[in-house]
Amino acid sequence: MKVPLLDLQAQLATIHDELHQAVAAVLDSTRYIMGPKVTELEEQIAAYCGTAYAVGVSSGTDALLMALMALDVQPGDLVLTTPYSFFATAGVIARLHAVPVFVDIDPKTYNLDPAALKRWLIDNPERVTRVKAIIPVHLYGQCADMDALRHLADGFGIPVIEDAAQAIGARYPSESGLKKAGSMGLMGCFSFFPSKNLGGIGDGGMVTTNDAELAEKLIKLRNHGSHPKYYHALIGGNFRLDPIQAAALLVKLKYLDQWHAARQQNAAYYDEHLNMPGLQTPALVYAREYHIYNQYILSVPEKRDELREYLNASAIGHEVYYPVPFHLQECFSYLGYKRGAFPRSEYAAAHTIALPIYPELSEEMQAYVVEKIRKFF
Numbered sequence: 001m002k003v004p005l006l007d008l009q010a011q012l013a014t015i016h017d018e019l020h021q022a023v024a025a026v027l028d029s030t031r032y033i034m035g036p037k038v039t040e041l042e043e044q045i046a047a048y049c050g051t052a053y054a055v056g057v058s059s060g061t062d063a064l065l066m067a068l069m070a071l072d073v074q075p076g077d078l079v080l081t082t083p084y085s086f087f088a089t090a091g092v093i094a095r096l097h098a099v100p101v102f103v104d105i106d107p108k109t110y111n112l113d114p115a116a117l118k119r120w121l122i123d124n125p126e127r128v129t130r131v132k133a134i135i136p137v138h139l140y141g142q143c144a145d146m147d148a149l150r151h152l153a154d155g156f157g158i159p160v161i162e163d164a165a166q167a168i169g170a171r172y173p174s175e176s177g178l179k180k181a182g183s184m185g186l187m188g189c190f191s192f193f194p195s196k197n198l199g200g201i202g203d204g205g206m207v208t209t210n211d212a213e214l215a216e217k218l219i220k221l222r223n224h225g226s227h228p229k230y231y232h233a234l235i236g237g238n239f240r241l242d243p244i245q246a247a248a249l250l251v252k253l254k255y256l257d258q259w260h261a262a263r264q265q266n267a268a269y270y271d272e273h274l275n276m277p278g279l280q281t282p283a284l285v286y287a288r289e290y291h292i293y294n295q296y297i298l299s300v301p302e303k304r305d306e307l308r309e310y311l312n313a314s315a316i317g318h319e320v321y322y323p324v325p326f327h328l329q330e331c332f333s334y335l336g337y338k339r340g341a342f343p344r345s346e347y348a349a350a351h352t353i354a355l356p357i358y359p360e361l362s363e364e365m366q367a368y369v370v371e372k373i374r375k376f377f
Contacts, residue, residue, distance in 0.1 A: 001365065005355075005356050006195055006356070007358060007360060008194060019248055019251050019252075022248060023247055023248060029243075033242075038243050040246070041056060041249055041250050042054040044250065045168075045206050046208060048168075049181070049182045050183040051183050052209070052212070053211075054206050055206065055207045055208075055219055055222065056205075056240075057218075057240070058204065059203040060088060060192070060205040061088040061091070061191075063165075063206060063207045064088055064161070064163060064165075066207060066222060067133075067187045067189055067218075068092060068093065068096055068132075068133060068161070069096070069221055070218055071159055071161075073098050073132045074132075075098065077096075077130055078127060079098050079099070079101065079132060080117065080120065080131055081135040081137070083102035083345045084139070084344075084349065085139060086322065088165075090102075099335070100326065100335065102327050102345075103117050104116045108285065109139070109142055109144070109285055110140065110352075111138065111142070112134075112136040112149065114148035121156055128156055134159070134161070135160075135162075137163040138163065138164050138181050140295040140297055141166050141295065142170060142291045143286070143290070146172050146179070147175050159185070160184075161186060162185040166197075166294035166295070167294065168182070168292070169257065173286055187208065187209045187218075192245065197259060198252055200245040200252075201245065201248045204242070204245040204246075204249065220234050221237070221239065222236060222238075223239075258359075266357050266361055267282070267288070267291070267296055268288065270296060270370070277377070278301070278302065279298055279299070279300060279373070280298065280300075280301070281298065282298075293357050296354060297321070298352065299348070300353060311373075316355075316372060319354045320349075320352065322349060325349050
């Protein structure tokens, strides 16, 4: 049996005609830049996430970049974030010639650790005034501890930008009520990369906010800083969302919660059948229905790489997210971090592995994955 890590063909089969009709409608409209489909998606994403505004952009990376630009992040400014995430989280900081400053993760959730953040803020009083933003990541589809992080950030007057690229629809039991990813910081940033739970047929992203002035600024920034046309109050970029992507995402958004439920069911099966010595299943710090399982991550204390070889031989798709933490990446060597600086992130990079979790995964395929892993151990 062959089990891929992700099977977009299986998803496409369920919505093929609907998706083709939506794309064809954009083609026939000749509205190929922005237009009503982008506006409709923005309205629906804002409603889905529980925010007042959503601004469609060209990618999740550009969503993060624009959010920092909207805060006027300048060369030499500091931005605090995790060393364990997809590269864009830190890359956008460096692109603005600001300084990424890393804070280690919680070993259970892989999200930014509030205790570690508190230590940094207290131990670095001379640098705190240079911090322009904090970017927690809702990694793998489970929200970071936003109440704790927000309390710290608010206490120091630092804006919070949620990197929710992997977490659209993930929920968090806040002190102020149940919240969705992207609605708890000053801005939330999403990716519609095809492998995401809500994935386009190309690149795309979104920035959410409850701040009207920020929303207007984001709208300007995504179109070379102009609004109206040819009048440039700011220097922005070409960060527009394609209407074909918006049309495809509008089709998929209708099925998103159904797909989340299937992923949660698959995760529950893994949790039950892989609860064994030699493995650590993902920590569920809130409720299962709050975690959207963009990835299902096993921690393997010993023989992770041997397990990968065995899965390859068994035709089971898997992946390591992420094998090199930011502080050990060659491009960030100028920051001066050394191995051992963030041991929890380094441990996660060396001991975790992602298993197939996509909604269309059959019971037989999942049973085969479990069988092979149990046999290995």
